[in-house]
Each structure stands twice: as structure tokens, then as C-alpha cells.
Amino acid sequence: MKYHPIDKNLFIKNRKNFTAQMKPNSIAVFNSNDIYPISADSMMPFEQHRDIFYLSGVDQEESVLLLFPDAPQEKHREILFLRETNEHIAIWEGTKLTKEKAFETSGIKTAYWLKDLEKIFFEVMTQCETVYVNTNEHYRSNVETETREDRFTKWWKSKYPAHNVAKSNPILQRLRSIKDPVELDLMQTACNITEKGFRRLLSFVKPGVWEYNLEAELLYEFINNRSKGFAYTPIIASGHNANVLHYIENNQQCKEGDLILMDVAAEYANYSSDLSRTIPVSGKYSKRQREVYDAVLRVKNEATKMLVPGTIWADYHVEVGKIMTSELLGLGLLDKADVQNENPDWPAYKKYFMHGTSHHIGLDTHDYGILIEPMQANMVFTVEPGIYIPDEGFGIRIEDDVVIQKEGEPFNLMANIPIQAEEIEELMNQ
Numbered sequence: 001m002k003y004h005p006i007d008k009n010l011f012i013k014n015r016k017n018f019t020a021q022m023k024p025n026s027i028a029v030f031n032s033n034d035i036y037p038i039s040a041d042s043m044m045p046f047e048q049h050r051d052i053f054y055l056s057g058v059d060q061e062e063s064v065l066l067l068f069p070d071a072p073q074e075k076h077r078e079i080l081f082l083r084e085t086n087e088h089i090a091i092w093e094g095t096k097l098t099k100e101k102a103f104e105t106s107g108i109k110t111a112y113w114l115k116d117l118e119k120i121f122f123e124v125m126t127q128c129e130t131v132y133v134n135t136n137e138h139y140r141s142n143v144e145t146e147t148r149e150d151r152f153t154k155w156w157k158s159k160y161p162a163h164n165v166a167k168s169n170p171i172l173q174r175l176r177s178i179k180d181p182v183e184l185d186l187m188q189t190a191c192n193i194t195e196k197g198f199r200r201l202l203s204f205v206k207p208g209v210w211e212y213n214l215e216a217e218l219l220y221e222f223i224n225n226r227s228k229g230f231a232y233t234p235i236i237a238s239g240h241n242a243n244v245l246h247y248i249e250n251n252q253q254c255k256e257g258d259l260i261l262m263d264v265a266a267e268y269a270n271y272s273s274d275l276s277r278t279i280p281v282s283g284k285y286s287k288r289q290r291e292v293y294d295a296v297l298r299v300k301n302e303a304t305k306m307l308v309p310g311t312i313w314a315d316y317h318v319e320v321g322k323i324m325t326s327e328l329l330g331l332g333l334l335d336k337a338d339v340q341n342e343n344p345d346w347p348a349y350k351k352y353f354m355h356g357t358s359h360h361i362g363l364d365t366h367d368y369g370i371l372i373e374p375m376q377a378n379m380v381f382t383v384e385p386g387i388y389i390p391d392e393g394f395g396i397r398i399e400d401d402v403v404i405q406k407e408g409e410p411f412n413l414m415a416n417i418p419i420q421a422e423e424i425e426e427l428m429n430q
């Protein structure tokens with residue numbers, strides 16, 4: 001791991017909040033992700049499952065966390081099962097968690113090697129009634145592979161068919177959506193690394209550079225600042241490519257007069273940031289580009305003001321849609337008849353702005369959070385309106401990450417990242 005150690009009290013607190021919501025005499029189990037194969041002996045880089053990370057800080061493959069708050073033996077209230085390590089294994093595999101290191105990371109006193117899992121699990125299962133299973137109920141999840149968690153669930157269900165089952169996911173969705181101050185600091189760090197990358201680009205971009213050159217410059221800055229890299233696949237879309245919402249080829253040359261829409265951001269300690277900026281290749285927006293840019297920025301600023309406790313996500317999107325509609329009328333992209341005759345299920349503005357304005361962000365870029373429940377303080381949301389105009393050969397999106405406050409406007413974690421057109425032009429022309 002490149003990141004600095006995280007205060008284990010965060011994970012101790014997270015477990016306390018989780019177990020407080022468990023039924024009497026129940027256990028909950030959380031598995032690491034698999035390391036996914038490519039072919040031959042090649043593997044994809046490991047990405048820890050965010051739930052076991054959230055509850056333990058353990059950032060290592062083949063780990064299992066077991067929580068049993070009512071365990072008759074105190075040492076079994078919290079257990080980690082880890083890959084065995086010793087001096088010999090360390091030479092071949094590098095540093096893995098020892099039992100001592102696992103305690104320093106997680107605050108969990110009881111750690112066993114994986115070979116003891118079946119035996120200890122049997123003992124625990126004879127003492128509990130209910131097992132919390134960690135299914136994936138994220139509103140955008142779409143998983144075809146069988147995860148390590150799925151295999152574990154199949155295994156214990158066939159061996160212990162008489163236990164009751166309960167769901168971890170709704171508890172985690174609610175807990176993870178509200179960030180602890182320690183988490184907000186980590187997210188601020190991710191945003192600050194993203195800022196460094198973006199500022200580097202402002203002095204780098206010139207007509208003739210290739211989209212992948214920008215990707216390389218960002219990655220250089222991210223890794224030099226202890227990030228693993230991009231929080232999600234970077235979108236670096238010059239000219240017309242900006243109208244392909246998930247353009248990730250990043251293989252075109254940036255031409256004089258075009259804009260570059262970039263949806264690019266760093267992760268830090270598994271926390272995501274999520275930034276979009278749209279800059280002119282030649283260091284100056286055309287009059288038309290500037291009109292549209294300022295319209296998107298106004299929508300973003302107005303939308304941000306609505307991210308306050310009590311707001312319902314769906315209602316918020318209706319309101320943002322109204323603001324966007326009036327901007328599109330001002331730009332001459334819609335006329336009154338378009339709006340009067342619009343289909344309420346697909347309002348006229350969607351022709352130019354067809355995606356959502358905000359999502360939860362945290363350990364996942366599209367983070368946990370139950371969208372039908374009112375917004376609360378310390379939730380973190382993106383704000384990312386855009387206007388895409390294929391007929392004019394450009395698209396603009398502007399995105400910051402903001403923290404909902406108890407009172408007043410949200411706190412912008414990206415307040416230091418240049419956003420005003422004049423400032424961007426000035427920095428590009430220094």
C-alpha cells in the first residue's frame with residue numbers, strides 16, 4: 001500500500017456502529033475480493049472489497065472478518081482469518097499481515113490463519129442463530145462473476161442449512177453513506193492529489209498533444225503522491241469525443257479550437273475523488289464554448305445549493321432539470337414549444353443532458369447510499385451537470401465533490417481546483 005496508515009479507531013468505530021444494529025445472537029461475515037486472473041499466471045491488480053476494508057482496514061487478499069457481538073467467549077466477538085505468513089513466505093510474497101500487524105491495522109485482537117477457519121467457524125456456528133450475509137444491493141451493481149463472498153455463502157449454507165439469514169447490505173449502505181471526519185480527510189487528500197494532476201495539465205496541454213499524453217501526466221502526478229492511480233477509468237475526450245459519455249479510448253490528437261472534456265480523478269487509501277473539467281486545447285474558449293461553459297457552471301452552482309439535509313435525490317433531479325431547461329432556452333438549444341410539448345418521463349432538456357447530476361461518493365466512486373431516503377449531513381455527493389452538443393462538435397461537463405453540512409451550503413472538497421473559465425485560461429497561458 002502506498003498510503004499512510006489510517007487511525008485504527010476509524011475501523012473500531014465502524015464495527016461498533018455495525019454490530020449495534022445486529023440481531024441478538026448473530027454473526028456477520030465479510031470476505032476479501034478475489035484476485036482476478038488474466039491468463040497463464042497473470043493476475044489483475046488486487047482491489048479490496050470495500051466492506052471488509054470499511055470494517056477492518058485490512059487491505060489484503062484471502063482475508064475474512066467475522067463479527068459475533070454476543071459470543072460467549074470474548075475473544076470471538078471479533079475475528080480475522082488471514083493468509084498464513086512467516087519468514088519464508090515473506091521472502092517470496094513480500095510483507096503480509098502478521099497477527100500483530102493485523103491488530104495495529106484493525107484493532108482486532110483475535111487473528112487466526114485461514115487453515116483454522118473451518119474449525120473455528122464450526123464452533124461459532126454452534127453458538128449463534130443468525131448469519132448476516134453480505135449481498136451486493138447497490139442500485140447500479142451488475143456482477144456476472146461469482147465473488148469470494150458468494151462462494152463462502154454457498155459453502156456455509158450447504159453445511160449449516162438450519163441457521164437464519166439476515167442482510168448486512170442495508171446496514172452498510174446507511175453507515176457508509178455518512179462519512180466520519182477521518183474519512184473526509186482521506187477524501188480531501190484524494191481531491192488534493194487530483195488537483196495536482198489537473199494543474200499539471202493546465203501548463204501541459206497544447207494543440208497537437210494526444211489524449212493519452214494527458215492520461216500519462218495525470219498518472220505520474222497521482223502515483224508520486226501515494227495514490228494507486230485513477231479512482232475509475234479516465235475519460236479524456238477532445239472535440240466530438242466528449243459527446244460519447246463513457247469515452248475511454250483516449251487515443252485521439254487534441255486539435256486547436258477544440259475543447260477537452262476530462263472526467264479524471266485520483267484514489268487515495270481506497271477512497272475515490274471524482275472530477276470533471278472541460279478546457280480549451282488552445283488556451284482560450286471560443287465565444288460559443290464560453291457561453292455554454294458558463295451555463296453549465298451556473299447549473300452546477302445552483303444544484304450544489306440544494307444539497308442540504310432533507311433533500312430527496314429524485315426531487316433534486318427534477319429541480320436541476322428545471323434550471324437546466326432555462327439555461328438551454330437561453331442558449332437557443334431548446335425553444336418554448338420543445339418544453340411545452342415535452343414528455344414528462346423524458347423532459348426536453350435530456351436531449352442535451354442525459355445523465356444524473358449527483359451520486360454518493362466514498363470508498364466506491366458510485367458509493368453506497370439509499371437514494372429514497374433524505375440527504376443527511378456528512379454525506380458526500382458529486383455535482384456534475386453537462387451539456388452535450390454533437391451538432392456543434394463539443395460537450396461540456398463540470399464536476400466537484402461536496403460534503404453536506406448540518407446547516408448552509410455544502411463544503412466543496414474541490415474548492416481549490418480551478419473552475420472559472422478566466423482562471424483556466426490564465427493558467428494555460430502562463
Ligand SMILES: [Mn+2]
Nearest residue numbers: 274382384399
Ligand atoms: Mn461522477
